[in-house]
Amino acid sequence: MVILPKISVVGLGKLGSPLLACAAAKGFSTVGYDVNDQVSANIRKGESPVLEPGLQSLMSANRSRIKVADNYQTVVRETSVTFITVPTPSNANGRFSVEMVLQAVRALGKSLVKKNSYHLVVVVSTVLPGDMRQNILVELEQASSKKCGKDFGLCYNPAFIALGNVIHDLLNPDFVLIGESDQRAGKELADFYEVFCDNKPNLLRMNWVNAELAKIAINTYVTTKISFANMLAEMSEVLPNADVEVVTKALANDRRINPAYFRGALGYGGPCFPRDNLALGALAKELGLQANIAEATDQINRRQAFRVIKRIEPYLKKQTKVLILGMSYKPKTNVIESSQSIDIVNELLELNALVEVYDPLALEAAKQKLGHRVLYANSLEQGVRKADIIILATPDQTFLQLMGFKFKSETKKVLLDCWRLLDEKRLDKSIQYLALGRGRTVRKPA
């Protein structure tokens, strides 16, 4: 019988709490720790601290293997592997701040002083090339008075997850990136993943700096694909009879081009993607280099909300009621951070439009951000009935219901479908349908 190590997770937010619950579900005894007492109290009660599909049931089913500590000594004493999943917010210059990671490793280090056995520290929080060696290692060795590679191991193990799909993504990664201080540390982490994953991913073991660069490179490469598709979408909109969907699907037939994240629609948003290009740019600058592709990707992304406004501007009159469907940065999450919808709302308010918003999950988060500046629809139907213009901003399957709606209206409503989610033929005839990424239809010559 394999004896599983006891593991701890420090920072129990959108990434840390699913990681804790998944490890418990895989049979690991787990200890979580968070500086936020409310987060700890929720998990102690068996309640998920964040909204993430499947997390609540996973936590409830595995409560017996989830303990929440109220100090770092317990974390270090009761477990042999600690994953750090605390925030690394962006600085004014675009770099990721590792301040909270350093606070965590300082506290871990102080508790390690009294520990006689080996401990593995795994940084999952996103950091930039050089941070592991220059900052995190130094802090941990100083605080613990111990030697990395001998008394403890230190790995960088960034996560590749999408909110709304975190549990699946954690348990079924395409690959696992392990930046290791030494063989033993990397092997222990690789052994953990052999048990943890549902699939059999490639375990890519390398030194810290290569893992650090690979993480930021993967994220920025994906955003480059998105901005590239959006560039094609912009062109398609002014080319008669063009349709970006047809074009990107054609490209995706080429073995060299993967279809994932390759659709011309709205731009990217959320807590990770928008800041990654800025961080890569900041790193390049420090290195005396230029990250032109990252800069262009970011620039294209920043103009996507204007593109939407330009498309509906001809229909905007004084006091036009505009309904935005989807406020989160993507479906299946309530996170509205850097959401394109927020940018669209701000642009519309500048133009004195009357804005109402609807989202199946993120209405509360939107209220906190936008307050009294907009109206909030209680249901999809209620919002749509009152609107003159409807902007479908996220490809949430809930909005497919629009195809069953009937309207009794004297004036035609305009619907801009940013994701080409709906079938125009199945919409009520009183709606004028527009799609992002498609040019106007011009008949063939007779």
Ligand SMILES: NC(=O)c1ccc[n+]([C@@H]2O[C@H](COP(=O)([O-])OP(=O)(O)OC[C@H]3O[C@@H](n4cnc5c(N)ncnc54)[C@H](O)[C@@H]3O)[C@@H](O)[C@H]2O)c1
């Ligand atoms: N959310 C994502 O989609 C995602 C994806 C990949 C990587 N990441 C990275 O993971 C890290 C965490 O992101 P998140 O979205 O889970 O953040 P989050 O804000 O949702 O959660 C972080 C948690 O850490 C706690 N915390 C802060 N300082 C602490 C400390 N010193 N000790 C213990 N707990 C502490 C906070 O109270 C909070 O509960 C970041 O570096 C982020 O870039 C996030």
